[in-house]
Amino acid sequence: MADLTTxxxxxxxxxxxxxxxxxxxxxxxxxVMRAFDAGWGGAVWKTLGEPIVxxxxxxxxxxxxxxxxxxxNNIELITDRPLxxxxxxxxxxxxxxxxxxVIASLMVESKLEAWRQIVxxxxxxxxxxxxxxxxxxxxxxxxxxxxxxxxxxxYTAMITSWVKEVAxxxxxxxxxxxxxxxxxxxxxxxxxxxxxxxxxxxxxSITGIxxxxxxxxxxxxxxxxxxxxxxxxxKPIALHLVQQIASDEVSRLPISGIGGISGWxxxxxxxxxxxxxxxxxxxxxxxxxxxxxxxxxxxxxxxxEKGFRTLDDFRGLSLPRVVEWKNLDLNYKIIARIHPEKxxxxxxxxxxxxxxxxxxxxxxxxxxxxxxxxxxxADIEAESSRRIATTPIAKLDRAGGNASGPYATPLxxxxxxxxxxxxxxxxCALVCPVDGCITMERVDNGRPFESWExxxxxx
Amino acid sequence: xxxxxxxxxxxxxxxxxxxxxxxxxxVEANRCLYCFDAPCSAACPTxxxxxxxxxxxxxxxxxGSALGILDANILGASCSRVCPVDVLCEGxxxxxxxxxxxxxxxxxxxxxxxxxxxxxxKLCVLPPREGAAKVACIGAGPASLACAAELxxxxxxxxxxxxxxxxxxxxxxxVAEYKLRPSDSLREVELIASLGVEFRFGVSVGRxxxxxxxxxxxxxxxxxxxxxxxEPLGLPGEELNHVVDALSFIACYKTAQTISxxxxxxxxxxxxxxxxxxxxxxxxxxxxxxxxxRRSEREMPAxxxxxxxAKLEGVRFRxxxxxxxxxxAGLECVRMxxxxxxxxxxxxxxxxxxxxxxxxxxxxxxxxxxxRFLEFLSACRGVELRDGNVVVDPETGRTSNSRYYAGGDxxxxxREVVDAVAEGKRAGIAMASWLDGTNA
Numbered sequence: 001m002a003d004l005t006t007x008x009x010x011x012x013x014x015x016x017x018x019x020x021x022x023x024x025x026x027x028x029x030x031x032v033m034r035a036f037d038a039g040w041g042g043a044v045w046k047t048l049g050e051p052i053v054x055x056x057x058x059x060x061x062x063x064x065x066x067x068x069x070x071x072x073n074n075i076e077l078i079t080d081r082p083l084x085x086x087x088x089x090x091x092x093x094x095x096x097x098x099x100x101x102v103i104a105s106l107m108v109e110s111k112l113e114a115w116r117q118i119v120x121x122x123x124x125x126x127x128x129x130x131x132x133x134x135x136x137x138x139x140x141x142x143x144x145x146x147x148x149x150x151x152x153x154x155y156t157a158m159i160t161s162w163v164k165e166v167a168x169x170x171x172x173x174x175x176x177x178x179x180x181x182x183x184x185x186x187x188x189x190x191x192x193x194x195x196x197x198x199x200x201x202x203x204x205s206i207t208g209i210x211x212x213x214x215x216x217x218x219x220x221x222x223x224x225x226x227x228x229x230x231x232x233x234x235k236p237i238a239l240h241l242v243q244q245i246a247s248d249e250v251s252r253l254p255i256s257g258i259g260g261i262s263g264w265x266x267x268x269x270x271x272x273x274x275x276x277x278x279x280x281x282x283x284x285x286x287x288x289x290x291x292x293x294x295x296x297x298x299x300x301x302x303x304x305e306k307g308f309r310t311l312d313d314f315r316g317l318s319l320p321r322v323v324e325w326k327n328l329d330l331n332y333k334i335i336a337r338i339h340p341e342k343x344x345x346x347x348x349x350x351x352x353x354x355x356x357x358x359x360x361x362x363x364x365x366x367x368x369x370x371x372x373x374x375x376x377x378a379d380i381e382a383e384s385s386r387r388i389a390t391t392p393i394a395k396l397d398r399a400g401g402n403a404s405g406p407y408a409t410p411l412x413x414x415x416x417x418x419x420x421x422x423x424x425x426x427x428c429a430l431v432c433p434v435d436g437c438i439t440m441e442r443v444d445n446g447r448p449f450e451s452w453e454x455x456x457x458x459x
Numbered sequence: 460x461x462x463x464x465x466x467x468x469x470x471x472x473x474x475x476x477x478x479x480x481x482x483x484x485x486v487e488a489n490r491c492l493y494c495f496d497a498p499c500s501a502a503c504p505t506x507x508x509x510x511x512x513x514x515x516x517x518x519x520x521x522x523g524s525a526l527g528i529l530d531a532n533i534l535g536a537s538c539s540r541v542c543p544v545d546v547l548c549e550g551x552x553x554x555x556x557x558x559x560x561x562x563x564x565x566x567x568x569x570x571x572x573x574x575x576x577x578x579x580x581k582l583c584v585l586p587p588r589e590g591a592a593k594v595a596c597i598g599a600g601p602a603s604l605a606c607a608a609e610l611x612x613x614x615x616x617x618x619x620x621x622x623x624x625x626x627x628x629x630x631x632x633x634v635a636e637y638k639l640r641p642s643d644s645l646r647e648v649e650l651i652a653s654l655g656v657e658f659r660f661g662v663s664v665g666r667x668x669x670x671x672x673x674x675x676x677x678x679x680x681x682x683x684x685x686x687x688x689x690e691p692l693g694l695p696g697e698e699l700n701h702v703v704d705a706l707s708f709i710a711c712y713k714t715a716q717t718i719s720x721x722x723x724x725x726x727x728x729x730x731x732x733x734x735x736x737x738x739x740x741x742x743x744x745x746x747x748x749x750x751x752x753r754r755s756e757r758e759m760p761a762x763x764x765x766x767x768x769a770k771l772e773g774v775r776f777r778x779x780x781x782x783x784x785x786x787x788a789g790l791e792c793v794r795m796x797x798x799x800x801x802x803x804x805x806x807x808x809x810x811x812x813x814x815x816x817x818x819x820x821x822x823x824x825x826x827x828x829x830x831r832f833l834e835f836l837s838a839c840r841g842v843e844l845r846d847g848n849v850v851v852d853p854e855t856g857r858t859s860n861s862r863y864y865a866g867g868d869x870x871x872x873x874r875e876v877v878d879a880v881a882e883g884k885r886a887g888i889a890m891a892s893w894l895d896g897t898n899a
Contacts, residue, residue, distance in 0.1 A: 065489045065517070066485060066486055066489045344553040344554070344556040344557050345494075345498065345553050345556070346492045346494040346495070346553045347494055347495040347496060348492065348493070348494065348495060350495055351495035363496075377495065377496075380496050381496055384496050384500070384501050384506070385506055387501065388504075388853050388854065388881075388885075389501060389502055389503065389504045389506070389881075390504055390871070390874060390878050390881075391504060391542075391543060391546060391547060391874050391875040391877060391878050392546050393760065393874055393875075408556050409553075409556060413498065433492055433557065434557065
């Protein structure tokens, strides 16, 4: 049975690596306690600081084909509750849930005394660790806080060192993705003495525009402002940035992975990329705290299946497999193979290959070519439009039904890959709606490994 | 016999495929895979670009969706309700081989068309060109309506001659009420009239006006007269007044002021019309309705889904049963046994001697096929007929007389509305291009 217990960044203990990220789901003690009851291993409290005033509305989202909240953005600021209330609730939660992790996210003006004071207050309340919010990209950054700090390595190092001078608990620095090279800030945090990194904070965004009112979203009285983007859509960006800092020898620190994690698969991916814990916000906002049940269950089952007993058994295992492009094997060759017995005849691979790739998938299992060349998509559509179709009236008219050929799908609609021309780009397999219908298969061309770098060095 | 006033027809014939609500339509539209060279479009006789109109529903472009449908099929609204989609677009959907749940194309099409008709139903077509040739269409059913629309789009004038009081052909008079109401059919005809097509109702060509007269005024003639009255069965007792023809029965309940139906009804025939009549008799209040067919369930020409639906409606099927006489008390029948396959490939039914029995009923509905308008069609000189059907070039609808084109049931022997639309459309396009050539 998989063991999910976690010790993170030199001393933060929790029953599993699933933390609520600093945000609306971790706004107050009542929420955090319900989250712990549901199974969450830890929570990063909604950022503490001088109370602010928020606007309404605050969130907007990107839907895709009726799926809600593929991406979410927000223009909400840090906590709007009095500091003493938050502190009192943190101690209450810690008293009732001593084995769960409560991390205080902090953001105050860039003044030594202000930072020292809030660090002391958070730790006195019983926080197990501190997360310095140097990432929030909206509102607070205009006031010289949040990403205004995280975008300048020198500021990041300075404030981190102020905190480290007084902190008794582990200090995490939360990084902004709104920067050209995240490793520069990660290194600065490490120089400042950080015990760990949290990545990523939200991405600058405008999710869309209301085409009736012409106001971008979210609409605040006919105006809008850029917000921080998160949710499933940002996972690939977050995974890359985590890989960047996890692979950087200079800034190597424990990482709490954040960005689009909504299930156990994404959690496993971040851990494979080196993360020690993972943080979740959007998915909990969408479906509630209950989602953690399958995160724990799914990750445990996967670990059991793979033979991983602890999280350390697979942490970072995928990192060595990310290399620079110049080190990839130019002689590795795969081609697409269509399994006709699984093909449903949508021919999306055909149109994708012709319009979006290398014109090497053809519909010629029955009809031949067009002289010396293949029939183009336009040829095929023109032929169909000329064909006379009638309603099959009697049952006898329909003898044979749709099937023509040995498969459920008529042979004429099952595409064929020109294996000599296929470049192995994957596009057809990506667009195919049927699992396992198009597989990308290794072709042994007998050539040894050769990277671009090696090839260039021979010149 | 029970009599019904018209008022409760809507209640008795609630729609069999009710409209999708807007959210259901969006969810369904988003399931469409957007196939290339889609099989659903290929299966549609009018080749509506199905994935394209569905994608437009998904993006909220309902007007664009409707215009795309109408461009391929001017009767897109009635077809969305009456098409046997199971054997056409939805039958061809690749999702049958994916998760067994084809896209509800018919209902999505209706969704787009309902939006169009609910928002002014405006199509822009230029008025006829100065001195442009005119075409006469005979019959105001789906084939003529489609033909006329194509000609008007191409600048030609069109007059449609109709012997009945209302246009729309079987869409108005013959489709089961729970699929299409006469008001829906007439609304669609109004769209075609709005394109500048002229209508002459109550004019029977060959009687009030001769084909020779039409030839003098019109550059070309489109024959879309459909099929004639029901064929007689040739049985003793057929002249009794509780015997009615299925199409007359259907036309009557759809458009007449009062409707009568028996308490026990026997419908003779195994086609879709027989089923429509049987279902209607039940919905109109008959206690028992029998459908009498001389072959077995397997040979029945009705669509499988119609058969299944009729069983749910409560129709009692009497297979391998041949009527031999109509009596005042009911239908005298004989049992049939199936022998070797005949010319049609179906097993030939043979009567079992001495197996006569009576199906008690007070109404007999005949649905054994329609006659041809042979007298009229024979008067169209040079127009070749085969088995009573007009012979045409399938791609153009042109008959053996170059000024005559034809489409619909009088050509295909009685298929679906969408087939008539497709034939009318092809003929309209071909006539326009022929007229373009003669004008040049």
